[in-house]
Amino acid sequence: MAWSKESRHARGYGAEWDKLREQILQRDGYLCHCPECQGGKLRALPAHEVDHIKPKAWFRSGRAKGNPDDPRNLRAVNRDCHKRLTAVQKGHRPAVRIGVDGFPVKE
Ligand SMILES: [Zn+2]
Numbered sequence: 001m002a003w004s005k006e007s008r009h010a011r012g013y014g015a016e017w018d019k020l021r022e023q024i025l026q027r028d029g030y031l032c033h034c035p036e037c038q039g040g041k042l043r044a045l046p047a048h049e050v051d052h053i054k055p056k057a058w059f060r061s062g063r064a065k066g067n068p069d070d071p072r073n074l075r076a077v078n079r080d081c082h083k084r085l086t087a088v089q090k091g092h093r094p095a096v097r098i099g100v101d102g103f104p105v106k107e
Contacts, residue, residue: 020069021050028076034085036098037078043102047076055089 025047031037032045053073058064067073077085084098099105 017069020071020074024050024071024074025076027071030076032078032081033075034077034081037081045078045081045102047078049077049079049082050074051077051082051085 028039028047030047031040032043032047033039034051037043037045051074052068053075054064054068056068059066059068097105
């Protein structure tokens, strides 16, 4: 593990988050629920991470209200999809575009 326990806690990801994360993964059947996969409707990718649908930063800034860790604001996502989602949220263009066949498109 690259992250120490302290840094996980400092980021707000402690034992409670691990429990919640497991619940969300189970609820979502360990399938990616990003907009491009939709839990196997468009593409079936295994999910091992949990994404905040509305980013935590929105709650800190007041753009979103309520609890960011509400299960309704959480979804299981694939690691690569998560990276792409995070990049989009930060305003970067995704480095890799995924085609309809589920494979990266070379541009
Ligand atoms: Zn996905």
